[in-house]
Amino acid sequence: MMWPTLKCPFCGSLLPNRQYKARTALTCPGCSEPLRLARWYLHLTSAIALGLTFAICLLIGLGGLWLFAATLLLWFPVAVAWNYLFGLMFPPRFERYPTGAPGANTSSDKRS
Numbered sequence: 577m578m579w580p581t582l583k584c585p586f587c588g589s590l591l592p593n594r595q596y597k598a599r600t601a602l603t604c605p606g607c608s609e610p611l612r613l614a615r616w617y618l619h620l621t622s623a624i625a626l627g628l629t630f631a632i633c634l635l636i637g638l639g640g641l642w643l644f645a646a647t648l649l650l651w652f653p654v655a656v657a658w659n660y661l662f663g664l665m666f667p668p669r670f671e672r673y674p675t676g677a678p679g680a681n682t683s684s685d686k687r688s
């Protein structure tokens with residue numbers, strides 16, 4: 577899998593693409609800053625993927641409850657493919673990983 581070039585927002589060092597995982601911290605090889613994908617970037621890509629899934633289900637003629645169920649089922653595979661394409665067009669943005677925050681290493685973005 578080929579990923580776009582990722583750069584540290586603090587020092588501009590190239591980040592190791594192969595270690596890149598959306599939900600985990602990544603340490604910059606240049607400045608040792610803990611980084612993660614910017615939350616707004618993740619929210620933006622999943623929102624677009626949801627809209628895209630909905631549009632696909634409409635296009636294949638689903639309606640009512642089936643439209644709803646199919647959108648939920650297809651959202652994840654569409655999001656995976658879409659995140660890849662989106663990442664090629666708009667390289668992911670990083671932000672400082674919030675160390676010391678409660679539940680920082682697990683699903684901390686569940687709280688809304």
Ligand SMILES: [Zn+2]
Nearest residue numbers: 584587604607
């Ligand atoms: Zn850096």
